[in-house]
Amino acid sequence: MFGRVWLYVVIVLRILVYVVAVQQVWDDDWQEFICVTRQTGCTNVCYDHFFPISPIRLWALQIILVTSPSLMVVAHTKYREMKDKKYTTTHQGKHLHAAPGKKCGGLWYTYMLSLVLRAGFDAGFLYILYIIYHFEMFSRVVKCNVSPCLNTVDCYISRPTEKTIFIFYMVVTSSICIFMCICEIFYLINKKVCTYKRKQQNQKTVNYRMDPLRVDPKASSNQNISNVHTVIVD
Incomplete structure (x- = not known):
């Protein structure tokens, strides 16, 4: 469930929104960033000061890196399927893995690593x-006194409210993805621990049933004979 929700957030709420809307917000931003000065190079320096990295390029790189760890899981699954198929042909139809795509063995650790990398990339x-942006509202007018500007100049940012909305949208979707990855990590660890405890409990039960001559020194002879009879009947 957690993985499906994460996939929905990435594909629908991030990639599609990025392609449809976000790119158009910053496409012509350079032409609409105006500083009240005629000094050569001052406008360029001020724009670079307030927008050192374009948010659309930053988000594009983020989506690429966040989705890349999933390729490790796909590659590992394909490798297990090929290995299982080869084992089946040489061992008269027997399978090496009960379910090659199931998250067990080495694939479990690969999937856990991919979750950690996803959350780490988003957090980074x-x-x-x-x-860069301090999660603050963009102002319509900003003051710039960066060299080579000789004095403080006023610069105007186009559509600051729209830019602020999409910056916060990026923050919210990234936070949701991090939360889903953390939930899935805890879920898988808890499931692994519960499975291990259940196996240990089953092993103890099997060992007890395989020892019919177990004698309790504190019990009477009639009780021990009754216990042995019960185990043999079972």
Whole structure:
């Protein structure tokens, strides 16, 4: 369930929104960034100061890196399927893995690593976004006194409200993906622990049933004979 929700958030709420809407917000931003000055190079430096990294390129790189760990899981699954198929042909139809695509064995660790990398990439890009834009509202007018500007000049940002909305949208979707990855990590670890405990409990039960001559020194002889009879009947 967690993986399906994560996939929906990435494909629908991130990739499609990026392709349909986000690119159009910053496509012509350079032409609409105006500074009240005629000094050569001042407008370029001010634009680079307030937008050191274009959010659309930053988000494109984030989507690429976040979806890349899933390729490890796909490659590992294909490798197990090929290995199982080869084993089946040489061992008279027997399968090496009961379910090659099931998250068990080495595939479990590969999938866990992919979840950690997904959450790590999203968290890293959130930190970069905070360092650059501080998650603040864009102002319509900003003051710029960066060299080579000789004095403080006023610069105007086009559609600041729209830009702010999409910046926060990037933050929210990244936070949702991180939360889903963390939930899935805890779910898989808990499931692994429960499975291990259940196997241990079953093993103890089997060992007890395979020892019919077990004698309790604190019990009477009639009780021990009754216990042995019960185990043999079972």
